Amino acid sequence: MKVGFIGLGNVGGKLSGSLLRNGIDLTVLDLNRDLVDAAVAKGASAAENAAELMRNCDAVITCLPSPAASDAVMQEMLPEIKEGKIWLEMSTTDQAEAERLGAMVIAAGGAAVDCPVSGGCHRADTGNISIFAGCDRATFDRILPLLKTMGRRILHTGELGSASMLKVLTNYLATVHLVANAEALVTAKAAGMDLNTTYEAIKISSGNSFSHVTESQVILNGSRDISFTMDLVKKDVGLFQSIAERNDVPLEISPLICQIFDDGIERYGDRELSPNIIRRLEDATGLSILAPGFPPEMLDDEPEEAGYEVIPQGSSRVQAAE
The missing domain is CATH 1.10.1040.10 (N-(1-d-carboxylethyl)-l-norvaline Dehydrogenase; domain 2)
Structure with missing residues (x-):
């Protein structure tokens, strides 16, 4: 699977790094050329714009700072979306906005997933972060191997928008x-x-x-x-x-x-x-809340582990497994 990644900020840069570390064929895009160059130095390819990225990739991930940014990128990508294409929204965004943009993707023949992460930037850096995924089950099964390369605990939350x-x-x-x-x-x-x-x-x-x-x-x-x-x-x-x-x-x-x-x-x-x-x-x-012996930033000292799907307690999938 050829993957595109748009948004290489604090979270996106770390998630895209996990993709590269796990051998994913990755093309990246960001307004900050220095961030793009750093990803290219690690093995990524660079795209000129979002339309090109969607045209040349099987799946495109967006990890952007605001719903407005996601909307702007979607307008560029939409003409290139067709059957077989997947859009994964990893930004923290409004449920209604994820549903609105996802509906546009689905109407164009593609599949849409909102899949934000949780657990801190230090865990995004090591691939040990948790990922929520909102989409139909068939789409979830398609993208689960990809999500496992970026996160450890993967939870299918239900339909599109539920993860957001x-x-x-x-x-x-x-x-x-x-x-x-x-x-x-x-x-x-x-x-x-x-x-x-x-x-x-x-x-x-x-x-x-x-x-x-x-x-x-x-x-x-x-x-x-x-x-x-x-x-x-x-x-x-x-x-x-x-x-x-x-x-x-x-x-x-x-x-x-x-x-x-x-x-x-x-x-x-x-x-x-x-x-x-x-x-x-x-x-x-007038108090200073400081104490010796604490780190200046959080680092994940757990070894990177293969991702796996989390099954909600009491769900029919747990009962079927039993």
């Missing part, structure tokens, strides 16, 4: 945990607790979360670097809030999280690293 909804939901939860961790760490410091001990107490307790064992470490180091910025958090939480509003769910925490990040962006800028949302409390208390 679940990705936004999980990003929302991670953001809630980030804000709660910030409050917990600042409160511990104010109460005179040792922050190294506090970190370990949370890690081994019912208060633990994926966010704590990743983001709390770079917070305590002081780098605050997880390759994710406040504007991206605002986009993701806003998408989650929109889903709730469309479905008449009267959320209480989500609007507050939106307000907190609006304030963080106003204070520190939209491209500020997202863990620095803790600065609001550091500024308010």
Whole structure:
């Protein structure tokens, strides 16, 4: 299978690297020529535009910063989509937008999948990240071998659009945990607790979360670097809030999280690293939330493993296997 990849940013660059590392015939495209050149140096080919990429590839992956960017690329690719072509949307986007663009692909004779990733840039780099995939089962079976080269745990979430909804939901939860961790760490410091001990107490307790064992470490180091910025958090939480509003769910925490990040962006800028949302409390208390022995960035120290499909507990597929 010849694969095209559009968008070589923090996540896309790492996912495309996994494809190359696993011997996939890959052609890439990005507005940043330096990123393209780096991929070419690792064995990729370069395309001049999105239409050329779709014309010459069996499957094209997009991993872009906004729904508007995905739409612009789709308009270029659409004339080249025909039977047998597959579009995989790995951007974090709105469910309705994934469905809209996917319907255009399907109408042109192709197949469409929304397949965002979750688990942090450090796991995208090693191929150990999780991937959600929304599409019909026949399409999922076609693209599962490809997804296994980029991720470890692959979950078929249902029809087109379902993966994007679940990705936004999980990003929302991670953001809630980030804000709660910030409050917990600042409160511990104010109460005179040792922050190294506090970190370990949370890690081994019912208060633990994926966010704590990743983001709390770079917070305590002081780098605050997880390759994710406040504007991206605002986009993701806003998408989650929109889903709730469309479905008449009267959320209480989500609007507050939106307000907190609006304030963080106003204070520190939209491209500020997202863990620095803790600065609001550091500024308010005059406390510095730092501790020795923590890394400046997260690295995945697990060896790369072959990907596999995750079967939801209680599903008919589990029962059939039994």
